[in-house]
Amino acid sequence: MQKLIVTIILILLLSGCSGNWGWYVVNPTTDGGIINLKFLLSGLYYTILTSVVAIFISIIIGLVVALPALSKKPFLRGINRFYVEMVRAVPILVLILWVYYGLPQMSGITIDVFWAGVIALALSDSAFEAEIFRAGIQSVDKGQYEASHSISLNYMDTMRFVILPQAIRRVLPALGNQLVYMLKMSSLVSVIGMEELTRKANELVVTEYRPLEVYTVLVLEYLVLILIVSAGVRWLENRMGAGK
């Protein structure tokens, strides 16, 4: 099904090759086209690296922030609410600009483009991860805590061996969603100059002056990347579900 859709889109796009289209800029049969395509694809490294590092950090922050939400103490729950509401209210682009330009000035620490991008993306995503984990953990039956209590497990062991493995299995589709979302949002770090897919496309547009063709390739790059990741997430879901 996915292959069919991709093919149809490609046919539609390529059918317009006459007229105003200038596909020569990305024509793989010419040397110039190949150089341009390689240039565009070279952004893949930072797109993937940024997204993967950011989602990893974001999951860890999300988990740490989700746990107090399950506490009986209103103060701890308050910390969770405060973090989630604050972070969720800031647009990602604004957070990227603030971390890159604002944070060094405030803290005196210089942050390079890569880490500024990763931190901003991870922070912004962590609020959503926290909510996902909270929902997943709350969906685990109360009896599982009681059984853990009855075999003398402490809080950490109960979470690590009993509750989280079940919760994570349940939220895996939502986590996959966040990874896809993260790959797309990583295009925003192009504004601070990270050399990822979108930035490369922007640079090529400036030199070649063919935005339509270059951005079409950019769209396809994201499309293919995300279809691959989606398939991977589905495979993982099936594999983890197999034991149950």
Place this chain on the structure above:
Amino acid sequence: MDKIIHVENISKNFGDFQALKDVSLDVAPGEKVVICGPSGSGKSTLIRCINGLEEHQSGKIEVNGILLDQSTESLSLIKSIVGMVFQQFNLFPHLTVLENLILGPTRARKMSKLDAEDLAMKYLERVRIPEQAGKYPSQLSGGQQQRVAIARSLCMEPKIILFDEPTSALDPEMIKEVLEVMTELAVSGITMICVTHETGFARSVADKMVFMDDGEIVESADPEKFFTNPDSQRCQEFLDKILHH
């Protein structure tokens, strides 16, 4: 008399509802106590207070000489000597039977994996399902799951084991296999408190019968007197209902 469980005038409220009213109960080491009574009478709440799953609001609970005061130390000491078997089994669905059994020994008792597995197999044989060690709980029948739950509890080698309506969620043909395991366990000298309406089991195993109604212990007697000639009217009425249906 030496007591392993001493419950003195405890009360417990859930909001406006008073689940336990001034309940007192003493259990001697090795004693088997069976608690029965209508639903909502506080039976489960009482035993859940004993292992700290519920917090009592007034009164005093001592288990093996340790005062249960909701401090982490007293709770973890009491947790380590009191096992519990639940109505809904509460096995860990993502772990195999063997993994369910060794989790407590390896994490809480700091045993090596090999020792824990030996221990687990010993108790699986005792509940007569060693061949199911590699399966997941969802692949077992209800009766088998409950026997695994009993074995999981035994792997902690508790001094006291609490049963919270262990056969209520089972199909009739599976009740017997679970009761047999429990009866065998009773012979071993462990202290048992069972919330159950299985009168046959109660007659053959119980040293003491307790009848609860409306958050109070109404009757407490040896099984012989309890089933033939209870003092209270409420207990008599309840027995009539469960014995002659």
